[in-house]
Amino acid sequence: MKLLFLAPLSPQTGNHTTADRIRSHIESAGHTCELRDAGEFQSPADVANLVSQDPPFEGVLAIHLFKAGRLLLDVQIPFGLIFGGTDINEDVKDEQKRVVMKQVLLRARFAVAFTEKLKEEAELFLVSQSAKIYVQPQGVQTEVTEEFCWTEFLHSSGVRNKCVDKLRVFLLVCGLRRVKDPLYLVEVFSDWHCKNLLNILVIIGPKIDPVLTAEVEAAVSRTTGVFLAQERSQPELHAAMKRCFALVNSSVSEGMSGAILEAMDLRVPVLARDIPGNAAVVQHEANGLLYSSPQVTTYRICAPISK
Structure with missing residues (x-):
């Protein structure tokens, strides 16, 4: 399966680290996953053109309901979302952003929250039903260099x-x-x-x-x-x-x-x-x-x- 993965990819941020880890997991399962920075795209039309290229993408995964999710409103293939944190905790307070995020979430096949609290907040502000929101806590892997002084x-x-x-x-x-x-x-x-x-x-x-x-x-x-x-x-x-x-x-x-x-x-x-x-x-x-x-x-x- 060929997947497009959109996320805010500022260097050394939590979203970037999470995106790299998920991309690696998807690829280890035998799929093709192209990770792209949401900041590269100006409009939903840009992403719609990208996913329709030959060979076309078969699905999209996105981290952050507003920064990446808003770019998916024109795509004609299935997509899923991962809440980034600031989208539900901060961006939802902005009326214009909240309207966009509601549209994105209604069109998504599924959404993932890292905590029950984040899911509850999303349900409260964005959607009345919880059937498409799943809770999946993050996992991490640490690596300590022996050359550190x-x-x-x-x-x-x-x-x-x-x-x-x-x-x-x-x-x-x-x-x-x-x-x-x-x-x-x-x-x-x-x-x-x-x-x-x-x-x-x-x-x-x-x-x-x-x-x-x-x-x-x-x-x-x-x-x-x-x-x-x-x-x-x-x-x-x-x-x-x-x-x-x-x-x-x-x-x-x-x-x-x-x-x-x-x-x-x-x-x-x-x-x-x-x-x-x-x-x-x-x-x-x-x-x-x-x-x-x-x-x-x-x-x-x-x-x-x-x-």
């Missing part, structure tokens, strides 16, 4: 401590964009660092939003105990995650955080912002900690550390 990683990020093994490094893994809210915990972690110099926060991820990137760089330069690391390959990132004290998530919205799943796979403690996407994965005080405000963050951390 923890000391070099921290020193290159601006950490000046000579004995880095004593540090409690909290790692915030996210692309620098508004929905990830990387500045949310900067002040509280800096204050905490001033009280105990062993506690530091390292932010790492691709610089997607230039304006926000400049804000993060400025915030890091004027605060102590908070550092911005250069983007690393996936195996190097997993190696850094494995060495850190805990993984931190500060997102405003998540479908299902790949970084949280990867940390769990690596048996690294998780501290996540209490939003529906995170709460669907992290059970508070069972497999991680949830926090509702920056001030609650240090309380959540200090309690188990002090025991």
Whole structure:
């Protein structure tokens, strides 16, 4: 079977990682899967022309109900959808986008939500029946490089401590964009660092939003105990995650955080912002900690550390 796979493919984002993993799975099953960036296309007509080429595509799969789904309204072949997270959590609040997403979902053969909560939100805002929406949690595979040097990683990020093994490094893994809210915990972690110099926060991820990137760089330069690391390959990132004290998530919205799943796979403690996407994965005080405000963050951390 020849499939077209549309997704927002900004480098090193969750949607890109998920799309690569699904494409690999489809191809390993013996099908042909052409992965394309939704940003390449200007209109539904562009995609309709692509799928009708010779030999024609037999089906389409898309991640993100608005960014990719809106491009499928003119195709005459079956298509399925995977909710991206921001489509259901954020884009649905925009009336014009919601109208388009309703049309797309009504035409789709099926839709996949990574969590029950995401399915419930989709049913509430977009469609009254749930027959075509299936819940399928994500799976991840981690790969840790043996050539990774923890000391070099921290020193290159601006950490000046000579004995880095004593540090409690909290790692915030996210692309620098508004929905990830990387500045949310900067002040509280800096204050905490001033009280105990062993506690530091390292932010790492691709610089997607230039304006926000400049804000993060400025915030890091004027605060102590908070550092911005250069983007690393996936195996190097997993190696850094494995060495850190805990993984931190500060997102405003998540479908299902790949970084949280990867940390769990690596048996690294998780501290996540209490939003529906995170709460669907992290059970508070069972497999991680949830926090509702920056001030609650240090309380959540200090309690188990002090025991």
